[in-house]
Amino acid sequence: MLQDILSAIPLGLILSIMPGAVFFVLLETSVIKGFKAALAFDLGAITSDVVFILIAYFSSYQLLAKIKDEPALFIFGGLIMFLYGLISFLNITKSSKNELVDEAAKDILKRNYFSLFAKGFFLNFINIGVLGFWLGVIIAWGPKLDLDPKRMLIFFIAVVTTYFIVDIGKIMLAKQLRTKLTTTNIVKIKKGISLVIMIFGFFLLLQGIFPKELNAVIDKVEKNK
Template structure:
């Protein structure tokens, strides 16, 4: 595992952080109404929910991935999951007001434990989050040879990218809220959906390319990146 893998992991975390949904708006709303500390407490709960889903996806698929990690058809599965997730995101027409209707209430006082639990609960009920992490693990796991150490550092870096992006949203909450009109939200969702669909399609294409050619291509890309 090298810097190229960690850089990709950080990018994945940033992208996951900007998936528009109830958690996104609740984080901004909490920051505006209760302050940065309360929003950070809420975000800790959200991240714990993501870690929980990641563990479910990892241990739930590990035995299967160990058996077929050298099977190129695995890329079809991972790519298909990401494409389906992207289509759901792309076709979702709920706007900001509709999202806020289904939000959970923010505790009246700055009870940080309650905020952590609220963040965890709101993230936990979103099954799409589990599908997203499952797709990533199915794609990334075999490329890291299902090495527990590599997997740990990869997803640790994903969480770092996710957390830093959320911190930026917390600090810029007021500015973000004024700019997130229903039209902007709709366009962001569609953009994220297209990104996931394209990425999933590229992953699926790998199943039709011999493994040695894939490894050679990745080595060339890594070498180009290092020389820049």
């Protein structure tokens, strides 16, 4: 059991520092809205990871093959993510700086943690690549764990726990930046996060529209390393 936990820790660390839409929005939420708000958002994202793990575990090879042969799933997820980022960016551009700061303050006062939880869940859930990641982990690690349900349960609990602990560290570090925030910086952060989400959505779209071409480019880059 200890060996399974030790094997899971590096994977949890890698997962937590992987740059993605959730990664950047988590930092933004911590900086602008505080620790509890970021924690609610993170719990939503982790819950969607747990859902993906369960889907991957019970579907494994069949679902992996389906994702590979159904680029429409990437197009759907990428389009939602891109539109989410675009709408957020346009709303920021149209609103005044004071309105944006007031909105952030209202969110803190309302303590609307459920909406933040839902935001974290759906922002992670629409990224079909996350499901592919967990499918890959199960296929790669399942045989090493003898496909034993108890060992796999311990392994994934250790992965998610490590991921969550590192996220708490990121939230606390990002929170220190609150003292340096100005109205202008808040607007810049919000715009930057929206652009990051649009970029990730765009690449998901490319993966769905040009799956063979994109995989060929990735293989070529890896060979040149």
